[in-house]
Amino acid sequence: MLRRTPLAHPVGFAVLFFLFILVGVVANHVMSDLAHDVSLRFAAYVLTGIGFYALGTRIRIPPSPRALLALSLILLIIATVREYGPWAFVSATIVAAIYWQWNTLRPRLHLASIAGIVLLAANLFATGSVPLLEPTLRFSSQTIAFVFGYSLLFIGVAFTFPRDRRLAAVLTVCGGSILMLYGFRSYLLVLVLLLGISWWMQGRASARTGIGAVAVACIIIVGIGYVTTLLLPQQWHLLPHELVAYRIGFTTHMLDIACREAGWWGIFHGSLWTHAATSPIVGSVVAGGGNITTTVIGPLILDGGILELSLMSVLGSIMATLYERARSTPMHVPYYA
Template sequence: MKFKSIDLFSPYILVAIIVIYTALAAIAYQEHLRNLQWISTTTWIYVLMGTLFFIAGVFAPKFLYNHSEKLKSLLSSPGVTEKNSEPWYNKIRVMLDERVVLAAVLIGILLQIINLYLLGGIPILSGYLKFKATTDLWRFAYPIFLPAITILLAKYPRKWYYLLFIIGLGVFAINGYRTTTMAILISGFITLYYTRKMKTSHILIAILLIGLVGVAAGYIAVMSIQWQQWSLNPLQLVAYRAGFTMMVFDKIVHMAGATGGDLFQQALSTGHPRVTVSQVVLNYPVSGSTPTTSITSTIFGPAVLDFGFYAMIIQMFVIGAVLRIIYASQIKANGALTAFYAIVLTHTMIWVETGPTDSVVYLFYLLALVAVVLYATQLMKNPSTS
């Protein structure tokens, strides 16, 4: 099988990410990095079951498609164009006009620059500033910038838009959060992967560079935390973070249901679910002389801590099914749907470590699903195209 014939970023990529992440954790346990010990067999079974139900979720829409002539007819139609779409649909598509999207990109970058100015320093170089960097301004800037820049790259391939992408990546990377940096970088790459004819060598080089940026960003961010001392090299730190996060999940497995839905409620509001994880699971203090610690617990952790094993497998099945639906839609529609798919897939891959505890990611999922529903509605309303 040729490399180009493989779709690297189908929803099944999440399985590969889970395997890689657990392998890194195993290396940390084998080397006893910072005295990490092997987690229980039960926890490995939880990971396996969660992954299997994710695969089942990805497969489910395909199974329905194969057994539904109506769906086959719908998805084999030519698609929605300006000529055959409803007037209200065309009005919504005005929001994707190049000038509108470009303005959104510039607004997002400007808001983040103002945010950095008001912070009075560079958060990536200071743990204290990093703790304060996720402000209300950032909460507006990031959800505006990321969809806008990916849509711009997907629909309007002008060379100077790549410069805007780099500028935006830089001003958000300064915030000090590795997840934000990687989300922008990977979303942009996946968008280009589907909308440009990239050479195999360019794809491999891009993946290598993204990996190096991820390692470097994580190392710089950790080393800037003044109240922590680290003696690990960058590669050891990557393995240790995976091992530590899996260790947190191991503890969660043995106290399933302890938070009774509190993490999910906080994730959909302005709460701090990762801080709650640190307090409930690791008994970290509520307050003190240093900023409150935020702890990740893998993609499986929050659901188990809130409701137990069955909540985890339902969550993984739903994530798999939703990703598959958005994926199938973007393959047919391309453009803005490709940008939305790139965003939700990227954040879901990041969830493998951090867990689904970010309200902004739920917003991205919602936007992607709304786009899918609107597109499907137009397909069904045009018999001539189906």
């Protein structure tokens, strides 16, 4: 059995999410560029969301791979058919084929990362420029090739790391370098978390190594965000570390607006699930347009209010189930990561 560590425990997400919100609230209070107060409804939604998630971590989902596959395929088609048309069914077919041939494909999943890197590079070429240097292209670069590209990259790295760390490192550097050119910090953060959890749970990283790696990753991600901001058609007077606080505060403020607009019962009532990318729709509500992120609970609140927020318990249950399986069986660590 692998070691138990709070750094990878599912409850850690709730703690970090609360700290994120706390930093955002403080930033809104002390930064003149923000200066927004949050509502009581915002506080109620945040605490309720964390509560549902924490409750979910106490529940274990009984294993039923075929039922989970069917549910995943249904959700995949619902979320992508409006934007990608027939490609939604092609995607579902590919996912089903991967499931049925999983035992054959698993030892060769480094090829998935290579395929993902090729797709990301081809999509970047098709975009016609580098979104990092022209941030206005970031939204248009989020094509089906981009989605498949980073998905294959992450899956390949996760399953390659336990058996060949050097190859996983090469794939990470290559894929991460291309993702960096897209200007999206969140995908780089996912890649860092994936490797960090794998390293830590398998006992291959000391606390000092982990902290050092996180520090380097944070510097890189903050740097990318700062460069992207400088290239936007706006004038900023904030320093890189101030921009981080501003970004967290801005996201918190957008979440507060979402809570106010949604009331207690939401606005879209299920239709938000039919979109692969919800941030443009969220942006139209909270900011009159734009690609706006409102954390993991924002879309749930806007869609179904307090009732749909209960789905955070499902997320908590999935995380806890995967965590326990990863601790008992090392080969399951990539699934959790």
